Amino acid sequence: MKRPNIWLWTASLAVYAFLYIPLAVVVIFSFNDSMLNAEWVGFTLDWYAKLLGDGEMLRAAANSLLIALLSSSIATALGAMAGIAMHRWRFRWLPFLVLTPVAMPEILLGVSLLLFFRQVLDLTLGFFSILVAHITFSIGFVAVIVRARLAGMDESIFEAARDLGATPWASFRRVTLPLILPALVAGFLMSFTLSIDDFVITFFVAGVGVTTLPLQIYSMIKVAVTPEVNAVSTLLMALTLTLILTASRFAPDVLRGRQ
Amino acid sequence: MALLEFRNLTRRFGDLSAVNDVSLAIEAGEFFTLLGPSGCGKTTILRMIAGFDAPDAGDILLDGVSLAGVPPEKRPLHTVFQSYALFPHMTVAGNVAFPLEMAKKSALEIRCRVNETLALVHLEDKADSFPHELSGGQKQRVALARGLVNKPRLLLLDEPLGALDAKLREEMQVELIALQREVGITFVFVTHAQQEALALSHRIAVMRNGRVEQCDEPDKLYTQPANRFVADFIGKINLIDVEVAVSTKVLLTLKAPGLGEIAAADPRPLKAGERGAFALRPELIRVHGHKESADLKNRFAGTVRELLYLGDVTLYKVALADGQVIEALMPNAAPGRAKFHEVGDPVWVCWRHDAGVFLKD
Numbered sequence: 001m002k003r004p005n006i007w008l009w010t011a012s013l014a015v016y017a018f019l020y021i022p023l024a025v026v027v028i029f030s031f032n033d034s035m036l037n038a039e040w041v042g043f044t045l046d047w048y049a050k051l052l053g054d055g056e057m058l059r060a061a062a063n064s065l066l067i068a069l070l071s072s073s074i075a076t077a078l079g080a081m082a083g084i085a086m087h088r089w090r091f092r093w094l095p096f097l098v099l100t101p102v103a104m105p106e107i108l109l110g111v112s113l114l115l116f117f118r119q120v121l122d123l124t125l126g127f128f129s130i131l132v133a134h135i136t137f138s139i140g141f142v143a144v145i146v147r148a149r150l151a152g153m154d155e156s157i158f159e160a161a162r163d164l165g166a167t168p169w170a171s172f173r174r175v176t177l178p179l180i181l182p183a184l185v186a187g188f189l190m191s192f193t194l195s196i197d198d199f200v201i202t203f204f205v206a207g208v209g210v211t212t213l214p215l216q217i218y219s220m221i222k223v224a225v226t227p228e229v230n231a232v233s234t235l236l237m238a239l240t241l242t243l244i245l246t247a248s249r250f251a252p253d254v255l256r257g258r259q
Numbered sequence: 260m261a262l263l264e265f266r267n268l269t270r271r272f273g274d275l276s277a278v279n280d281v282s283l284a285i286e287a288g289e290f291f292t293l294l295g296p297s298g299c300g301k302t303t304i305l306r307m308i309a310g311f312d313a314p315d316a317g318d319i320l321l322d323g324v325s326l327a328g329v330p331p332e333k334r335p336l337h338t339v340f341q342s343y344a345l346f347p348h349m350t351v352a353g354n355v356a357f358p359l360e361m362a363k364k365s366a367l368e369i370r371c372r373v374n375e376t377l378a379l380v381h382l383e384d385k386a387d388s389f390p391h392e393l394s395g396g397q398k399q400r401v402a403l404a405r406g407l408v409n410k411p412r413l414l415l416l417d418e419p420l421g422a423l424d425a426k427l428r429e430e431m432q433v434e435l436i437a438l439q440r441e442v443g444i445t446f447v448f449v450t451h452a453q454q455e456a457l458a459l460s461h462r463i464a465v466m467r468n469g470r471v472e473q474c475d476e477p478d479k480l481y482t483q484p485a486n487r488f489v490a491d492f493i494g495k496i497n498l499i500d501v502e503v504a505v506s507t508k509v510l511l512t513l514k515a516p517g518l519g520e521i522a523a524a525d526p527r528p529l530k531a532g533e534r535g536a537f538a539l540r541p542e543l544i545r546v547h548g549h550k551e552s553a554d555l556k557n558r559f560a561g562t563v564r565e566l567l568y569l570g571d572v573t574l575y576k577v578a579l580a581d582g583q584v585i586e587a588l589m590p591n592a593a594p595g596r597a598k599f600h601e602v603g604d605p606v607w608v609c610w611r612h613d614a615g616v617f618l619k620d
Contacts, residue, residue, distance in 0.1 A: 160344035162331040163309055164405065165361030171332075174357070178348045 030230035060216035071134035072191035079142025102140035110204030125207025142187030149183035189247035279469035295466035336413035517581030539615035544587035553607035
């Protein structure tokens, strides 16, 4: 029964190759001592050094990090509330409302947010609009993770807290919060990753003046895919991978599909 | 004044009356049990006492004061949940300290009381363990300690022994009785296990479909059931359809169709022709091979239809003349013999005139 199936192996390897070879190429050429992404010339860290000297790139990176930090913090707080509410009160429409942004095509969300900010709120696009947009699409992810965590728990634990003399607030602080903490950390890291990687929605709501890292990379490759782009992409990839791995450690039941 | 009182307590879920006009009084220091099959409303009552649910009509009074509108954390009572509901992120000591911390006791008092209470349930050495490191019985003890540590007026126990295996269950029953006697706190216990209720309680309220069928001491419930439901729910019993033939102040003569007359002791003035059931416990019936040795007041011939050998006793199912089968439980102790009769044996069953009770329909 356990005989390895050669076709299964071939198919799996082909899929992984398709997924990861392009990424590997980017990483390898970021260390290539040549302006062209054509052939391997020699190892260098010049492109990384050049990044550090690129003011525009650094500003974009700072924007990205700040927006990611703020939006994921706020989304974690709001998403936790939504997750708890979805778990505790079985409103039929609440999950639908919270989760729609997760399923909605990004381009649609981008267009609708742009219209909302400009036509309805008459807002000047920039840092704030990007922040709000990122919070919007992150809440759903946090809510799902928090709800999954709560769903796996014995409901009488929360009743026991009240029964033993805890006010609703004390019961939240001493029992609910510590128990959903792993989900909050995982949700925060997920949101952070989503925010720092987001291109489509940010592209619509950024306006002029404020640039994030993905937007900066895009504007650079309009000219040519330089090794500098490879270098910044490699760094972004490393950051994302670290965050995802950390998130999956904190909420294995949610992100890995098993305990 | 009663410690806890229900006045016409009613709770409806849609069309279903989960609790229907229940009035009861529970005295301080009592081990009181709400007993009934699942869905009889016992857990709903417990949740209303704890404050997780509110009555649609009627009232719950603690020390004569209504609990209506008082949130769970403000009620001077604690609950031991069926699933234990221990806080998984806290140690045993942390769990037990929780109610004291919520009551804003001093650190010193908390330490003393936690140690004291853990000693009470024999868990001193587990203070720093986490719930997932404990066995079922140990978790049970932690839940009890946590419920008792802040000396509540009332401890509610929701099928707390339900998750334990039979042997552990019996051990915990003994401990629970000792514990209640030691701390003197009033226990309100909910269970569907009638033997457990009989073993533990001072008084039992037997419930069905949201109503209390009978509220009495265990031996009264067992020997003087109020109706067919209670008789049948508590222990094993034979129910023989009868009608009253003659009733004097002391002796009641019942007519069992197809069987004959049954003599019973009943001081109630009953009218001839009243219908009901004659309820008779299997252990009060004797089974004999010879008519002469079956010398009790009520005596009927029958045939052993089936028997269950249980070691200390044997359960005989005896078919009587009219075809109905009654169960008799006979002790086995006799030198060199395990049981006294075999399937197919013609036998005589007999019982004293005061062995059974007449239940009016």
